[in-house]
Amino acid sequence: MHVLMQQGFTVFGQKVSWAEFIGQVFALVVVYLAQKRSLWTWPVQLVSVTLLFVVYVSAQLGGTAARQVVIALITLYGWWAWTRRRDPVFGVVVRKGTTKERIAVVAAFLLGTVAFASLLDALDASWAPWPDAAIFVGTVLAFTLQGFGLVEFWLVWLVVDAIGVPLQIQSGLWFSAAVYTVFAVLVIRGWIDWNRAAKQTTGRVGAATS
Numbered sequence: 001m002h003v004l005m006q007q008g009f010t011v012f013g014q015k016v017s018w019a020e021f022i023g024q025v026f027a028l029v030v031v032y033l034a035q036k037r038s039l040w041t042w043p044v045q046l047v048s049v050t051l052l053f054v055v056y057v058s059a060q061l062g063g064t065a066a067r068q069v070v071i072a073l074i075t076l077y078g079w080w081a082w083t084r085r086r087d088p089v090f091g092v093v094v095r096k097g098t099t100k101e102r103i104a105v106v107a108a109f110l111l112g113t114v115a116f117a118s119l120l121d122a123l124d125a126s127w128a129p130w131p132d133a134a135i136f137v138g139t140v141l142a143f144t145l146q147g148f149g150l151v152e153f154w155l156v157w158l159v160v161d162a163i164g165v166p167l168q169i170q171s172g173l174w175f176s177a178a179v180y181t182v183f184a185v186l187v188i189r190g191w192i193d194w195n196r197a198a199k200q201t202t203g204r205v206g207a208a209t210s
Contacts, residue, residue, distance in 0.1 A: 016175040023051030024179040031157075031183060034146060035190035037094070037197070042079035046072060059171050062125030063116060063132035067139045074140065078147035094149040094197050102152060105141055109156070112137035131167045135160055151198050154191035158184060 007018055026048035033041040049068040056065035097105070117133035119125075126132040138160040145153035161184045168177035 017055065019051045020055045020173065020175055023048050023055060024176055027052070028179060028182060028186065031186040031190060035186065035193050037082075037194075039079070039082055042075050042082070045075045049075070055173075055176075059173060060127060061132055061167075061171060062123070063120050063129065063136040064126075064167075067136040070136075070140050071143055074143040074147060078143065081147050082149075094151060094194050096195070096198050097145070097150045097152045101150070105145065105152060105156065109134075109137055109141055109159075112140075128167060128170070131163050134163050135167065138163070151191065151194045154187050154194060157187045158191075161187065 009016055009021075026044055030041055030045045030048060033044060049071045053065055053068035056062075056068065113130070113134045116136055117129045120129035120133055138156055142153045142156040142160060145156065161180050164180045165177050168174070168180060
């Protein structure tokens with residue numbers, strides 16, 4: 001791991017470590033696999049978060065580093081959950097969240113960000129506690145909703161991307177900022193695909209109950 005952090009390459013005058021490069025490329029692959037509802041989403045995610053944990057610790061972004069640990073735990077759950085809910089024809093069963101679920105997600109994001117930003121500030125664990133906390137909470141929510149198969153997790157990812165791009169730039173992680181921009185495009189495509197799949201699920205349930 002030390003070698004992956006110390007060694008790398010330079011793009012437009014900005015150094016990119018192999019750990020950052022591989023971790024972010026794998027993160028992009030995760031978005032693609034999630035769009036396809038592939039079980040490979042989860043093991044690839046584990047590799048990505050392991051590498052990015054080291055990267056963000058080095059960048060003194062405690063919140064973004066801590067989220068990698070939580071993501072790893074949620075990833076293990078998601079892997080197990082998708083294995084249990086996999087349809088042999090349509091793949092992982094997905095659905096749209098209810099109004100109450102959506103309100104709960106927004107409330108959890110706002111309250112979680114305030115609480116975690118306060119903790120990061122008190123511990124002096126991040127130079128940018130508020131965006132760092134928002135990214136942490138948003139990521140946890142996104143992966144949790146993904147594990148449950150809720151379409152809205154893509155929208156949460158868009159919020160994380162919008163906050164993450166400027167934070168990565170200010171942290172000197174230009175490659176990561178570029179990857180976050182690509183994320184946004186893939187996330188929009190994933191949201192469209194999952195909405196289509198959710199309609200199929202609703203149609204099948206309606207046909208079965210009629």
